[in-house]
Amino acid sequence: MRGISINRMYRLFFVIYLFFMGGSCYAQPHEKQLPPDRPLIRYKAGEMPDRILMSITDSLAQSRTITWRTSKATPTGTLEWSDKVKQVDFYREANRMDALSEQFVTYAGDTVYYHTATLRALKSGQHYVYRVGEGDMWSEWIDFSMPTDEDAFQFIYMGDAQNDIRPLWSRVFRKAYAAAPAADFVIHVGDLINHSQNEYEWAEWFRAGDFMLAAKPQLAVRGNHEYVKDEKGVKQYSTPSWPHQFRYPPNGPSSLPNGAYFIDIKNCRFVFMDSNDALDLQGQWLEQVLKNNTKKWAIVVCHHPVVSATEGRINDGVMTHWKPLFDKYNVDLVLQGHDHVYARGRIPNSEGNRIGPTYVISVAGRKAYAVGNHPWMEVKMGNVQTYQLVEMSDEAIVFKTYALDGQVQDVFRIVKRDGKPVVEDN
Ligand SMILES: [Fe+2]
Numbered sequence: 136m137r138g139i140s141i142n143r144m145y146r147l148f149f150v151i152y153l154f155f156m157g158g159s160c161y162a163q164p165h166e167k168q169l170p171p172d173r174p175l176i177r178y179k180a181g182e183m184p185d186r187i188l189m190s191i192t193d194s195l196a197q198s199r200t201i202t203w204r205t206s207k208a209t210p211t212g213t214l215e216w217s218d219k220v221k222q223v224d225f226y227r228e229a230n231r232m233d234a235l236s237e238q239f240v241t242y243a244g245d246t247v248y249y250h251t252a253t254l255r256a257l258k259s260g261q262h263y264v265y266r267v268g269e270g271d272m273w274s275e276w277i278d279f280s281m282p283t284d285e286d287a288f289q290f291i292y293m294g295d296a297q298n299d300i301r302p303l304w305s306r307v308f309r310k311a312y313a314a315a316p317a318a319d320f321v322i323h324v325g326d327l328i329n330h331s332q333n334e335y336e337w338a339e340w341f342r343a344g345d346f347m348l349a350a351k352p353q354l355a356v357r358g359n360h361e362y363v364k365d366e367k368g369v370k371q372y373s374t375p376s377w378p379h380q381f382r383y384p385p386n387g388p389s390s391l392p393n394g395a396y397f398i399d400i401k402n403c404r405f406v407f408m409d410s411n412d413a414l415d416l417q418g419q420w421l422e423q424v425l426k427n428n429t430k431k432w433a434i435v436v437c438h439h440p441v442v443s444a445t446e447g448r449i450n451d452g453v454m455t456h457w458k459p460l461f462d463k464y465n466v467d468l469v470l471q472g473h474d475h476v477y478a479r480g481r482i483p484n485s486e487g488n489r490i491g492p493t494y495v496i497s498v499a500g501r502k503a504y505a506v507g508n509h510p511w512m513e514v515k516m517g518n519v520q521t522y523q524l525v526e527m528s529d530e531a532i533v534f535k536t537y538a539l540d541g542q543v544q545d546v547f548r549i550v551k552r553d554g555k556p557v558v559e560d561n
Pocket residue numbers: 326358359360438472473474
């Protein structure tokens with residue numbers, strides 16, 4: 136058909152549909168939530184599982200939760216798994232588990248199914264393999280390994296992906312995985328995509344992350360771009376597909392399921408927070424979580440920086456409701472995104488001494504803002520995509536930031552003295 140593509144016709148139909156429906160639940164500008172006219176990758180669900188992702192709903196030491204998506208042609212799901220990874224025919228006697236299958240209607244009106252299955256009582260240091268599917272539609276077999284009982288562990292920290300995810304964020308994620316194939320999990324600090332309900336952008340994120348998303352736990356928080364906004368850009372509610380894709384411990388405020396949670400990993404309590412909403416309520420929850428922390432270390436993950444690394448971007452709510460608790464309970468490290476620069480430092484007190492948690496802001500995607508100049512910033516960089524590898528042990532937190540040439544851009548070490556974090560620059 137000349138002059139107007141099928142996709143454009145579909146959009147026109149969709150606008151008319153929204154007009155008559157009142158558009159109340161789809162108030163965000165619809166064009167930005169739809170795939171491009173000429174999609175370069177498949178984004179619609181099919182009979183075959185896609186968007187396979189590993190989360191933690193119980194503990195890093197003993198369980199793994201797997202989620203995946205299919206079209207309505209495959210409304211049920213099964214997970215098969217085995218610990219006989221050395222046997223070539225392990226699959227003949229694989230264990231089977233029914234998934235919880237939930238229907239979901241996308242912004243564009245497609246009915247899909249998200250499936251969830253949790254493996255429990257997994258063994259320390261054991262290697263496992265699993266696949267997901269139904270009937271004759273199965274994923275490939277995916278290997279993963281459980282952590283050993285050693286004190287030390289390692290994780291990857293990724294800043295915002297957000298823009299040109301497939302062409303430009305994919306390389307950062309691959310580099311990080313290649314640099315730390317034995318890392319125990321990956322932390323994403325929000326703004327994984329640019330438009331919260333755009334299935335094409337989510338397709339890009341899952342395509343870029345590929346098997347790596349299925350083989351290691353992905354621990355994420357929501358950024359402002361994982362929120363639906365009204366016509367004036369005011370945040371309304373979080374991405375409806377989020378709780379189907381990311382499954383986390385139900386130990387946060389009940390109004391923020393899968394948005395605020397904590398996980399104890401060896402000698403560290405990781406607290407994941409949604410810096411978009413209910414900051415006061417989360418502050419009250421955070422106080423209990425930090426007060427009851429029996430682990431040596433405490434790391435907080437949130438999207439909006441407590442102190443900005445650019446000019447004119449202030450997040451008062453986080454500063455007011457959360458920062459005093461970070462100081463009071465000796466949080467060691469705060470991992471953040473949002474500002475599209477790299478910055479690291481501690482906030483000077485009234486005497487000019489740098490004390491308290493180390494704040495880090497990083498960006499993995501291609502969007503770059505101008506770097507600001509604030510007293511808290513000890514290291515700063517602009518126009519650079521980075522990934523971070525963090526090595527944890529009873530003795531220290533060793534933090535390294537890498538650019539895509541593989542060179543270390545920043546390195547520091549945190550030790551504990553009298554219960555308080557002390558930074559040693561390398
Ligand atoms: Fe953001």
